[in-house]
Amino acid sequence: xxxVVINGSSSPAVVDRSNESIxxxxxxxxxxWRHNQTxxxxxxxxxxKFLDAEKDISVLKGTxxxxxIIHYIFDRDSTMNVSQNLYELLPRTSPLKNKHFxxxxxxxxxxxxxxxxCGREIDAHSFVIRCNLAPVQEYxxxxxxxxxxxxxxxxxxxxxxxxxxxxxxxxxxxxxLHSLNGSILWIxxxxxxxxxxxxxxxxxxxxxxxxxxxxxxxxxxxxxxVRGYWLTNKVHIKRPTTGLLMYTLATRFCNQIxxxxxxxxxxxQNQNPVxxxxxxxxxxxxxxxxxxxxxxxEFKALKxxxxxxxxxxxxxxxx
Ligand code: CTP
Numbered sequence: 001x002x003x004v005v006i007n008g009s010s011s012p013a014v015v016d017r018s019n020e021s022i023x024x025x026x027x028x029x030x031x032x033w034r035h036n037q038t039x040x041x042x043x044x045x046x047x048x049k050f051l052d053a054e055k056d057i058s059v060l061k062g063t064x065x066x067x068x069i070i071h072y073i074f075d076r077d078s079t080m081n082v083s084q085n086l087y088e089l090l091p092r093t094s095p096l097k098n099k100h101f102x103x104x105x106x107x108x109x110x111x112x113x114x115x116x117x118c119g120r121e122i123d124a125h126s127f128v129i130r131c132n133l134a135p136v137q138e139y140x141x142x143x144x145x146x147x148x149x150x151x152x153x154x155x156x157x158x159x160x161x162x163x164x165x166x167x168x169x170x171x172x173x174x175x176x177l178h179s180l181n182g183s184i185l186w187i188x189x190x191x192x193x194x195x196x197x198x199x200x201x202x203x204x205x206x207x208x209x210x211x212x213x214x215x216x217x218x219x220x221x222x223x224x225x226v227r228g229y230w231l232t233n234k235v236h237i238k239r240p241t242t243g244l245l246m247y248t249l250a251t252r253f254c255n256q257i258x259x260x261x262x263x264x265x266x267x268x269q270n271q272n273p274v275x276x277x278x279x280x281x282x283x284x285x286x287x288x289x290x291x292x293x294x295x296x297x298e299f300k301a302l303k304x305x306x307x308x309x310x311x312x313x314x315x316x317x318x319x
Contacts, residue, residue: 006233006301024303025269026315035256036309043310044251050232051225053252054096057186058216061090070190073223074239074292078193085203086189089215095184096253101126104254107143108243108261109134111275112268118260118318119144125258129250131242132156133176135279143261143278149184151242154195157202160280164201173202177211185213190220235301239292247302247311257311262302264295269316
């Protein structure tokens with residue numbers, strides 16, 4: 001039986017620091033791409049050996065109680081206590097229980113989305129996943145509006161909401177949360193120390209203002225399980241990015257997966273500059289050795305899956 005070859009190489013992959021986008025030309029082109037159902041099912045089955053998105057998407061209420069001590073996944077010596085508010089917001093059942101979707105969009109945050117006109121196509125998918133509370137309203141033409149699940153690393157509160165220093169920033173965050181309107185808000189609260197207060201602020205805001213979101217806090221085993229899957233397939237990532245985590249989870253409940261806004265390179269396929277994020281002025285830093293991510297390497301793996309029809313990458317304009 002043929003194995004899934006993800007990065008096209010059997011030797012341990014080295015960190016690809018190349019920014020030469022020409023090397024990343026996406027083939028087949030959009031109109032020629034065909035979904036490979038057999039391969040998608042095989043990948044789902046393989047990933048299920050490492051994790052089950054239905055369970056690992058969130059810790060459930062029954063498994064923790066207020067006061068429990070948790071060791072951070074990446075800082076094992078640091079701990080946090082499960083607060084009353086966090087406990088209140090843990091879901092009783094998995095937000096993905098028995099969920100299956102025909103097509104899903106995962107929207108990364110690369111500036112390659114700007115002027116893509118992909119908004120309508122993205123919104124047409126049955127389930128749309130976004131990352132790190134990225135703004136949509138002002139960019140709707142290119143990124144769409146529909147949001148079924150959105151992630152929020154605690155660092156977003158610092159980066160995009162000035163650590164809620166005053167009432168204006170608190171109000172801004174509150175408005176953004178209200179706009180989620182019933183979707184899943186996925187907060188990796190147990191990954192790394194340093195985000196504790198930020199997670200607490202958000203939890204407090206949600207409860208105090210009865211914000212209509214379904215909170216989810218990924219399981220303690222998710223990160224290592226995802227990394228394990230990719231390492232087993234010779235994709236030597238350090239810490240999986242949010243985007244790769246979302247793809248790995250989505251294989252469980254999405255038949256076809258479409259990726260937009262995944263492009264960790266400063267030039268596009270036509271050698272035009274690309275912003276790191278479509279919505280802010282953050283600079284490229286993820287190719288440096290100090291970064292916990294290996295984005296270009298992840299991209300290479302995703303590109304290989306695109307070529308085999310397991311997922312579809314869109315890195316240019318939508319038709
Ligand atoms: N991404 C990308 N190319 C970029 C920017 C982002 O492919 N130029 C993808 C990555 O998979 C990333 C996701 O889009 O995880 C969301 O982007 P971002 O919010 O920037 O995530 P990170 O800053 O990488 O945050 P994290 O540490 O959670 O991965």
